[in-house]
Amino acid sequence: MCCKVLDIEELDKRAGPLCGHCTATNGCTIYKKRPEVCRDFECEWLMERSLANPLKPNLTGTILMIDPDTDQYQAVTDPARPQAWRHPLVFKHLIAKAKEGHVVVAKSGLMSWRVYASGECAPWV
Numbered sequence: 001m002c003c004k005v006l007d008i009e010e011l012d013k014r015a016g017p018l019c020g021h022c023t024a025t026n027g028c029t030i031y032k033k034r035p036e037v038c039r040d041f042e043c044e045w046l047m048e049r050s051l052a053n054p055l056k057p058n059l060t061g062t063i064l065m066i067d068p069d070t071d072q073y074q075a076v077t078d079p080a081r082p083q084a085w086r087h088p089l090v091f092k093h094l095i096a097k098a099k100e101g102h103v104v105v106a107k108s109g110l111m112s113w114r115v116y117a118s119g120e121c122a123p124w125v
């Protein structure tokens with residue numbers, strides 16, 4: 001999913017289309033030479049072993065991640081499924097993160113929403 005839904009500046013890849021180096025059968029065709037940004041990226045589901053298995057990105061349609069530039073806790077979805085972050089398990093998790101004090105933002109392509117500890121959501125720029 002990260003090879004599809006994330007915007008990757010180094011590859012001039014926008015959010016949504018699958019990376020041109022990715023194949024359905026063999027994965028990354030430039031794996032050994034993939035850019036540093038791909039080598040370094042790990043979503044919260046990979047990093048945070050306490051996350052429930054049903055929060056796995058391919059099951060919810062949502063990648064959970066800390067944005068390194070803004071420190072926001074983000075839920076990034078495929079632009080083809082822009083509301084996937086409203087999946088009950090994901091939404092409950094996002095509210096819990098907001099209650100911990102994180103700035104929580106759901107993103108889908110160019111659209112984004114702030115998720116507050118109260119459970120309210122609002123478009124976010």
Ligand code: SF4
Nearest residue numbers: 003019021022028038
């Ligand atoms: S270069 Fe490889 S790892 Fe990076 S986004 Fe493309 S397919 Fe994925």
